[in-house]
Amino acid sequence: MLLKVVRSETGGKVRIPGSKSHTIRALFLAGLADGESEIINPLISNDALSAVEVCQAFGAKIQFDKDRFIVRGFNGLPQTPLDVINVGNSGTTLRFAVMTAALGEGHTVFTGDDQIRRRPVGPLLDAINNLGGQAFSTRGNGMAPVIVGGRAKGGFTSLNAVTSQFLSSLLLNCPLLEMDTEIKPTRLNEVPYVEMTLWWLDKQNIQYRNEDFKSILIKGGQKYRPFKTIIPGDFSSATFFMVLAAISGGEFVLENLDLRDPQGDKQVLSVLEQMGAEIGVDSGLIKIKGAGLKGGEFDLNSIPDSLPALAVAGCFATGETRLVNVPQARLKETDRIRVMCAELRKLGADVTELPDGLIIKQSKLSGAPVNGYNDHRVVMALAIAGLSIPGETVIDTAEAANVTFPEFFDLIKACGGELQLRD
Numbered sequence: 001m002l003l004k005v006v007r008s009e010t011g012g013k014v015r016i017p018g019s020k021s022h023t024i025r026a027l028f029l030a031g032l033a034d035g036e037s038e039i040i041n042p043l044i045s046n047d048a049l050s051a052v053e054v055c056q057a058f059g060a061k062i063q064f065d066k067d068r069f070i071v072r073g074f075n076g077l078p079q080t081p082l083d084v085i086n087v088g089n090s091g092t093t094l095r096f097a098v099m100t101a102a103l104g105e106g107h108t109v110f111t112g113d114d115q116i117r118r119r120p121v122g123p124l125l126d127a128i129n130n131l132g133g134q135a136f137s138t139r140g141n142g143m144a145p146v147i148v149g150g151r152a153k154g155g156f157t158s159l160n161a162v163t164s165q166f167l168s169s170l171l172l173n174c175p176l177l178e179m180d181t182e183i184k185p186t187r188l189n190e191v192p193y194v195e196m197t198l199w200w201l202d203k204q205n206i207q208y209r210n211e212d213f214k215s216i217l218i219k220g221g222q223k224y225r226p227f228k229t230i231i232p233g234d235f236s237s238a239t240f241f242m243v244l245a246a247i248s249g250g251e252f253v254l255e256n257l258d259l260r261d262p263q264g265d266k267q268v269l270s271v272l273e274q275m276g277a278e279i280g281v282d283s284g285l286i287k288i289k290g291a292g293l294k295g296g297e298f299d300l301n302s303i304p305d306s307l308p309a310l311a312v313a314g315c316f317a318t319g320e321t322r323l324v325n326v327p328q329a330r331l332k333e334t335d336r337i338r339v340m341c342a343e344l345r346k347l348g349a350d351v352t353e354l355p356d357g358l359i360i361k362q363s364k365l366s367g368a369p370v371n372g373y374n375d376h377r378v379v380m381a382l383a384i385a386g387l388s389i390p391g392e393t394v395i396d397t398a399e400a401a402n403v404t405f406p407e408f409f410d411l412i413k414a415c416g417g418e419l420q421l422r423d
Contacts, residue, residue, distance in 0.1 A: 003379070003398035003409070004420040005386030006367070011250030012415040014241050016233035016257055018043040020404050021193065023231050024051045024092050025200050027062075028100065028172055030071035031055035031078075035226030039069040042231045046403045050090035054097045057081040058104070076176040076223060080106030084145075087112040089333065089403050091119050095165035098124060098148045099173040102133035107149040115333045115374065117144050123160040124169060130157035131174070131181060154179030154220045162328055164190035167216075168197040175206045175222040183216045189328045192264025192302050199262045203227070233257045235265035236305045237405045238286075241415075242268055243309040244384040245288040246277040247316040252415070254286040264302045271298050271310060275317055293317035300326040300357065304336075307358070308381035311340045314360030315349045315385070324357040333375040333400075343370045343382060347389065367391025376403040383408075387417050 122142020233256035314321030386393025
C-alpha cells in the first residue's frame with residue numbers, strides 16, 4: 001500500500017491508543033494466571049492480536065467484549081500447541097512466548113514473517129537451556145524458526161540482553177518455575193522496558209531481588225492472580241505526534257497519557273523540550289508546540305523506538321543533532337539506523353550513519369518517493385516528515401502502521417493532515 005503525503009497545517013487534540021508494551025504484558029500475565037482477568041482499553045493491533053493467538057494456543061480462553069479482553073488463564077501450565085505458532089511481525093510476542101513454552105511438557109515450534117526470521121533470539125534460547133529447558137534455532141543461527149521444550153526448572157543463567165525483551169521474558173515466566181532463578185545480565189539495553197515488567201510483577205506481589213540489574217534473583221513456585229486493569233496510552237505511538245508538533249509549529253494536545261507510568265518513551269518529551277519545543281501538562285493533558293528547534297546530543301539507549309521520529313526532528317533543528325548509544329536499533333524490524341539514514345537522504349537530509357546512531361544536520365527537505373521497509377515506525381516517521389515539507393512524499397508498505405498504530409492515518413487526517421492511501 002502506498003501513502004501519499006503533502007505539506008499540511010496540522011494541530012488539534014489526539015487521544016493516544018493503549019500501550020502495546022502494556023497490552024502484551026497484560027495478556028501474557030492473564031494467560032499465566034489461574035482465573036479470569038479483564039484487560040480494559042487494550043491496544044487492538046497486529047502485534048497485540050499475535051499475542052492473543054499465542055496465549056490461546058497455550059490454552060488461554062480469550063474473548064473481546066466492547067472495550068476489553070476477558071482472559072481465562074491456563075494457570076502456568078501451557079498446553080502443547082496443536083500447530084506451529086506464527087507470531088507474525090511481533091518480536092515482543094516471540095521473545096515472551098519462547099520462555100512460556102518452556103513451562104510446558106511438550107515442544108513448541110515458533111516462526112514469524114521474514115523480518116522476525118532475521119531478528120535475534122539466541123541469547124534467550126541459551127538461557128532457557130541453562131534453566132533446564134530445551135531450545136534451539138532450526139537453522140542454527142539464533143533466529144526463528146525455533147523449537148522450545150520443557151519443563152525448565154530454574155537455576156542460574158547469564159544473559160546478553162541486547163534487547164530488553166530477553167530479560168522481560170525470563171522475569172515474566174521464571175516465578176512459575178519449580179526452583180529459584182538467578183539471572184546475571186552481561187549486557188542490558190532499554191532498561192525502562194524491564195522496569196515496566198517489574199512494575200507488573202510488583203502489582204502481582206511477585207517475590208524477587210534486583211541488585212541494580214547486575215543480578216536478579218526470582219523465587220520459584222509462585223503464581224499469578226487474575227486481575228482487572230486499564231491499559232494506559234502508548235508513549236511510543238505518541239512520539240510521532242510530539243515530533244510532528246515540534247517540527248510543524250502546530251499545537252497538539254495529547255490525551256490518555258500518564259506521566260507516572262513506567263514507559264520509557266515519555267523521555268521523548270524531555271528530548272524535545274531540550275531541543276526547544278514548548279511543552280506543558282494541564283489536567284492530565286500534554287500540550288506540545290514547536291518553537292524553533294536546536295540540535296544536541298541525545299542518548300537513546302533507553303528509548304530506541306524513538307530513533308526514527310527523532311531523526312526527522314533533527315532535520316528541522318539548527319546545528320547538529322546526534323542520536324547515540326542505540327546500537328540495538330539495528331536489530332528491530334529493520335536496521336533503523338541504516339534505513340533512516342538512507343530514506344532521509346532521499347528527502348534531502350544531511351545525515352551520517354554511526355555504528356550506534358545518527359548525526360543529522362539541519363536540512364532543507366522536499367518530497368520524494370521513499371521506502372517504508374514494511375517497518376511501522378519508519379513508515380510513520382517518514383509520514384510526519386512529509387507533512388512538514390514541500391512537494392509530495394510517497395511511502396510504500398504503509399500498511400505496516402497496523403502493527404502498532406492502526407488509527408495513525410485517521411488521527412493524522414483529523415488533525416488536518418493531507419494524505420491518501422492507495423493499493
